[in-house]
Amino acid sequence: MAPDRINISDRLQDDLPTEHMIVNMGPSHPATHGTLRLILELDGEIVVKTTPEIGYLHRGVEKLGENLTYHQFIPLTDRLNYLSAAMNNVGYCLAVEKLLGVEAPPRAQVLRIILSEFGRIIDHLVCITVNAVDLGAFTAFLYAFQQREKVYELYERICGARLTTSLTRIGGMYRDIDDEWVRDAKNVLPGIEANLKEVETLLTRNRIWLERTQNVGGISPEDAVNFGFSGPCLRAAGVDWDLRKNEPYLGYQNFDFDIPIGETGDVYDRYLVRIEEIRQSLRILRQALDKIPDGPVIVDDPHVALPSKDAVYGTMEGLISHFKFIIDGPIAPEGEIYSATEAANGELGFYIIGDGTGRPHRMRVRPPCFIIYQAMDKLCRGKMIADVVAILGSLNIVAGELDR
Amino acid sequence: MESPTLNRLHEILGEVVLDATAFRHEITAIVDLAGILDALRIIKNDLGFNFLVDLCGVDWPENEKRFEVVYHLLNMATGERFRVKTRVGEGQSVPSATCLWEAANWMERETYDMYGVHFSGHPMLTRILMYDGFDGFPLRKDFPIKGTEAPENRYAPTDIRRNED
Numbered sequence: 001m002a003p004d005r006i007n008i009s010d011r012l013q014d015d016l017p018t019e020h021m022i023v024n025m026g027p028s029h030p031a032t033h034g035t036l037r038l039i040l041e042l043d044g045e046i047v048v049k050t051t052p053e054i055g056y057l058h059r060g061v062e063k064l065g066e067n068l069t070y071h072q073f074i075p076l077t078d079r080l081n082y083l084s085a086a087m088n089n090v091g092y093c094l095a096v097e098k099l100l101g102v103e104a105p106p107r108a109q110v111l112r113i114i115l116s117e118f119g120r121i122i123d124h125l126v127c128i129t130v131n132a133v134d135l136g137a138f139t140a141f142l143y144a145f146q147q148r149e150k151v152y153e154l155y156e157r158i159c160g161a162r163l164t165t166s167l168t169r170i171g172g173m174y175r176d177i178d179d180e181w182v183r184d185a186k187n188v189l190p191g192i193e194a195n196l197k198e199v200e201t202l203l204t205r206n207r208i209w210l211e212r213t214q215n216v217g218g219i220s221p222e223d224a225v226n227f228g229f230s231g232p233c234l235r236a237a238g239v240d241w242d243l244r245k246n247e248p249y250l251g252y253q254n255f256d257f258d259i260p261i262g263e264t265g266d267v268y269d270r271y272l273v274r275i276e277e278i279r280q281s282l283r284i285l286r287q288a289l290d291k292i293p294d295g296p297v298i299v300d301d302p303h304v305a306l307p308s309k310d311a312v313y314g315t316m317e318g319l320i321s322h323f324k325f326i327i328d329g330p331i332a333p334e335g336e337i338y339s340a341t342e343a344a345n346g347e348l349g350f351y352i353i354g355d356g357t358g359r360p361h362r363m364r365v366r367p368p369c370f371i372i373y374q375a376m377d378k379l380c381r382g383k384m385i386a387d388v389v390a391i392l393g394s395l396n397i398v399a400g401e402l403d404r
Numbered sequence: 405m406e407s408p409t410l411n412r413l414h415e416i417l418g419e420v421v422l423d424a425t426a427f428r429h430e431i432t433a434i435v436d437l438a439g440i441l442d443a444l445r446i447i448k449n450d451l452g453f454n455f456l457v458d459l460c461g462v463d464w465p466e467n468e469k470r471f472e473v474v475y476h477l478l479n480m481a482t483g484e485r486f487r488v489k490t491r492v493g494e495g496q497s498v499p500s501a502t503c504l505w506e507a508a509n510w511m512e513r514e515t516y517d518m519y520g521v522h523f524s525g526h527p528m529l530t531r532i533l534m535y536d537g538f539d540g541f542p543l544r545k546d547f548p549i550k551g552t553e554a555p556e557n558r559y560a561p562t563d564i565r566r567n568e569d
Contacts, residue, residue: 055533062518063542067549098428225455225480228507239480246483335427338458338476338487349458351476366458366476374510403533 027056034399050380061404065363069329070096078164081401083126084119085165087343093168095339095350099332102304107295108172109250114288117281122148123344124274131393135212140199147195150188171305172298186289217379217391218266228371231346236273237265243342255284267394304330329358345369367401407431432487440490441499448504453477459511461519465545469493471521500526518543
């Protein structure tokens with residue numbers, strides 16, 4: 001006669017004392033992008049609490065900004081969100097131009113749009129495919145980086161550097177482009193479009209991707225606004241807010257493009273929003289590369305921009321003006337401004353207080369992913385460790401911008 | 405300065421709003437420390453500024469109340485932006501805005517970390533960018549740009565080989 005089956009787990013479940021386990025996803029970890037530390041409090045596999053710890057890449061950018069002239073600060077802005085350095089340059093120079101009360105010439109504005117949108121494309125390509133790599137899908141990453149190389153070539157031709165571009169100057173651009181560059185830039189676009197289709201074929205209807213990313217890390221629109229979300233993470237949650245449409249700058253109102261809005265704000269929605277934003281950026285680029293106006297690329301004001309080299313080497317005024325400009329920097333009025341642009345991660349803002357000298361009194365960078373990362377605890381509660389990795393990848397936390 | 409928001413704020417709060425400035429089409433209201441939380445609550449709930457864009461500190465060492473805490477706000481429905489500032493001296497404490505916007509959490513921690521401004525009512529006011537146990541507040545104007553840590557003396561002068569002829 002068979003003995004009665006005893007279900008041990010039923011008997012022990014209530015009496016078994018458990019305690020939460022603290023696991024450290026340390027600053028050096030293959031799935032954390034950059035040096036990020038997450039202290040997870042776990043109940044088995046379920047995350048009870050997440051405490052992010054940041055500051056491993058803190059370089060004191062804001063303190064340095066108070067001691068450098070406005071021009072000397074431009075290379076530091078490259079290194080904020082280093083995946084899309086051109087967008088930081090553009091955002092910073094727009095802020096200083098607002099403070100000084102100058103406006104870049106029309107050719108420079110369209111060039112800034114073109115280089116920003118290329119920056120947005122490569123940033124989103126990295127975010128999506130690195131998120132996929134964390135979850136095991138390696139191929140998309142390799143395909144996307146081929147296109148990133150092509151955009152790197154374009155950046156290198158215009159400014160000499162692939163990653164840390166320092167493309168803009170106060171009052172305009174560093175250098176002008178030629179027709180050959182425009183032609184090659186137009187030739188890069190179909191490659192990116194085709195590559196995007198390949199990445200989508202690999203991921204969008206992939207059963208494993210759907211299981212790993214749907215209903216993971218969702219957030220309601222009210223919570224997203226309360227947490228200060230901006231950029232793709234906010235739009236994926238369903239809030240229609242994009243600075244290119246709501247507060248247009250640089251002439252974005254002259255171009256025809258749409259803003260993708262998600263529904264649930266989960267990892268899958270953020271992925272879809274980013275894919276669609278790449279498509280819309282390609283649309284802007286096709287329009288912009290056809291309509292670059294002629295003219296100078298930098299404003300002709302010796303208080304704001306360096307004089308041209310033949311003036312510096314040929315005339316005494318040019319030489320003195322160049323010298324004073326480098327030593328003193330552009331003299332800003334006393335006053336404070338806040339200027340924001342729609343960077344790849346969200347609202348990148350610069351709050352600059354000028355004090356009548358060439359160096360700012362306060363140079364505050366409002367980093368989008370610092371504010372988004374605060375919500376990590378809320379997004380990960382009740383999920384499993386594997387979901388934490390998926391959520392972290394989808395928020396596009398770039399340590400350079402997070403810690404400054 | 406034409407600003408309906410500023411006018412409403414003046415109406416409701418009266419002399420808590422100390423001053424207001426305008427520069428490059430941006431309006432700033434300077435609010436007394438005692439009334440800052442009420443002002444923020446009114447701005448959020450009654451005037452519709454539902455998005456806290458930024459919260460940071462500024463150091464003006466020559467002022468008696470040396471720190472300024474600056475709040476940047478955005479009304480997503482109308483697209484209007486507004487700036488509110490309050491002045492706080494060393495040792496004084498600012499009421500935390502985390503009860504109104506969750507976004508204020510880490511921004512207040514960073515202001516504490518960089519300036520030493522204390523926020524009362526904050527759930528966890530600890531250092532965020534500098535390591536725990538760091539001494540000093542880096543963004544203050546009297547903090548040296550080169551830092552306070554002694555430079556690492558890797559090679560003592562006697563170890564450097566010289567051509568001794």
